[in-house]
Amino acid sequence: MSTAEALRIGEVAERVGVTTRTIRYYEELGLLGGGGAREKGAHRTYTETDVVRLQELIRLRDLLGLTLEEIVQLAEAEEARAALRGLWEENPSAAERLRIVEAAIPLVERQLALVRHRQQTLEEFSGELETKLGTLKQRRRELARAIPPESAPAVRPGQDR
Amino acid sequence: MSTAEALRIGEVAERVGVTTRTIRYYEELGLLGGGGAREKGAHRTYTETDVVRLQELIRLRDLLGLTLEEIVQLAEAEEARAALRGLWEENPSAAERLRIVEAAIPLVERQLALVRHRQQTLEEFSGELETKLGTLKQRRRELARAIPPESAPAVRPGQDR
DNA sequence: ATAGAACCTTACGTAAACGTAAAGTTCTAG
DNA sequence: CTAGAACTTTACGTTTACGTAAGGTTCTAT
Numbered sequence: 001m002s003t004a005e006a007l008r009i010g011e012v013a014e015r016v017g018v019t020t021r022t023i024r025y026y027e028e029l030g031l032l033g034g035g036g037a038r039e040k041g042a043h044r045t046y047t048e049t050d051v052v053r054l055q056e057l058i059r060l061r062d063l064l065g066l067t068l069e070e071i072v073q074l075a076e077a078e079e080a081r082a083a084l085r086g087l088w089e090e091n092p093s094a095a096e097r098l099r100i101v102e103a104a105i106p107l108v109e110r111q112l113a114l115v116r117h118r119q120q121t122l123e124e125f126s127g128e129l130e131t132k133l134g135t136l137k138q139r140r141r142e143l144a145r146a147i148p149p150e151s152a153p154a155v156r157p158g159q160d161r
Numbered sequence: 162m163s164t165a166e167a168l169r170i171g172e173v174a175e176r177v178g179v180t181t182r183t184i185r186y187y188e189e190l191g192l193l194g195g196g197g198a199r200e201k202g203a204h205r206t207y208t209e210t211d212v213v214r215l216q217e218l219i220r221l222r223d224l225l226g227l228t229l230e231e232i233v234q235l236a237e238a239e240e241a242r243a244a245l246r247g248l249w250e251e252n253p254s255a256a257e258r259l260r261i262v263e264a265a266i267p268l269v270e271r272q273l274a275l276v277r278h279r280q281q282t283l284e285e286f287s288g289e290l291e292t293k294l295g296t297l298k299q300r301r302r303e304l305a306r307a308i309p310p311e312s313a314p315a316v317r318p319g320q321d322r
Numbered sequence: 323a324t325a326g327a328a329c330c331t332t333a334c335g336t337a338a339a340c341g342t343a344a345a346g347t348t349c350t351a352g
Numbered sequence: 353c354t355a356g357a358a359c360t361t362t363a364c365g366t367t368t369a370c371g372t373a374a375g376g377t378t379c380t381a382t
Binding site: 102116119121143145147 | 259
Binding site for chain 4: 008020105
């Protein structure tokens, strides 16, 4: 189905926009590629799927501000899934596949819940900022009306609204 | 206009949900109350306005994940405004007030821009998660149809959708 | 006036998330 | 088959954002 191109750590790092150190650190925490058995000292290899996964982790970190510890918790179930990942490709057992899918769903649901919650909070925040901005502009209008624009020498009349 | 209740650092900390250390640290960074001259060794005093301001800082930190350094940059202009804050209460000069308001507006606009940008990014994120979730559920249906639910002993038939 | 709570300053400590250096090994192109 | 680029492990270093302890001071209630 996919051209299982083997990527090296440097390529993955560049594409995702992190350093190789970060990738190794994440592996150390059990967030990445601990699955693929690797002869000691040999280079790490990654797939496109790994790249996507890493990008997801980075987004959970940057957008939701989760600590790596929290991400580990969140992804714990997915770890099992990732471990089974290899099976997916080679294991045509429908029963197994069903179990994998059923294990993945609640994980995505939890992530979605977190994102939605953050969206709500940000909605409130932007609402308050808009109100504040409106108040300030209103106040500016009142004050500007009370004061003939005498002093300001070079403020072109291109003010907003 | 307002009951200028003087709050102490402990009260402020409790109400905002941070420690006193945090408040002192923020002051050290120039984010808070460096303005009010204080006799050396005397207790710090705060107003309701300060509480609101601190809450804003915390939200910028938690919701947008800004570093304190970045917040300092963002609030730099507001610092000047805060310094002038004292003037606001006692200075009835309309010209001064106008300048204060005009200084505050672009700051709020910048914050709003940051929040909106984050909202967009989260919108994309949740969209992708929804798609992913949909795909997984679809796949589950297909697989469930291919497999008569023989084994599962106690999974009540209350599955979603 | 005095006890105790709350605060002050100073300064060293800490956890998370990597950065960076060293010394050796594996890959890959020519 | 060999040079050098990219990788490996190991381990100590660094930054941010506070935590925490010590020793003294200021407030406030009685």
